[in-house]
Amino acid sequence: MQENNEIIIDIKNLNFSFLVQSYGINSVKQWLLSLGMKKLFEKKKVLHDINLQIEKGDCFGLIGKNGSGKSTLLRAVAGIIEQDSGEITVRGKVAPMLALGVGLEPELSGLENIKLLCTLIGYTKDEYEESLKNIIAFSELNEQSINMQVKRYSTGMMSRLAFSIAVANTPEVLIVDEALSVGDRGFREKCAKRIDEIRKQGSTIVYVTHSTDELRRICNKAACLQDGKVVKVGQIDEVISFYENLFPVNKTKVHAN
Secondary structure (H helix, E strand, O other): OOOOOOEEEEEEEEEEEEEEEOOHHHHHHHHHHOOOOOOOEEEEEEEEEEEEEEEOOOEEEEEEOOOOOHHHHHHHHHOOOOOOEEEEEEOOOEEEEOOOOOOOOOOOEHHHHHHHHHHHHOOOHHHHHHHHHHHHHHHOOOHHHHOOEHHHOOHHHHHHHHHHHHOOOOOOEEEEOHHHHOOOHHHHHHHHHHHHHHHHOOOEEEEEOOOHHHHHHHOOEEEEEEOOEEEEEEEHHHHHHHHHOOOOOOOOOOOOO
């Protein structure tokens, strides 16, 4: 891949927290008994001072153990959640393909969701009308399904619809979470082929998966997250090697008789 020094995603000092209940199932009762002196909710910090730059044309992988903050970081870059502090600059239209169901409105039909998400991505009216047939064709959803409420979809149908919307046109920035593990083998292979096409056309891709083989196949660079912090950034092979070393290897001692 040709080197390009133009920064398309610039993340500076990013911090993000979730609100979680402090006392479990009896938290409201305990809060009332404390006359409001105890906190009903407390902040759980998920991302800690993230600094990351992704260059135009990179296929950039995010890797880390479960709970390391990968998906939360993707949502922040996609503009779905707002950070506590720090800055995120994205120079281009973002097409997010996040965890299953994120961004889809369950009460709306598939067709209505296509229009809604295309608007959020930034499609013009002409771009939407030109893309509509391609989206439906790529999703392989029939007329009955595309006019059905999304809440009645199977997980595979939701995955088909969301991915088809994200890749209808060649996006400037494509964000892909681990949603491609859902669905039949044929559609997963079709999605992988489309991602390869987008990569070859020079789009920037940010990709999250636990499959190191998939990361090696698609990505040229990566970052490893641990406990909400970026602990390694670099070329794909060195980051994967760092990640694999986070897992201790159990060695069985063989004793001679």
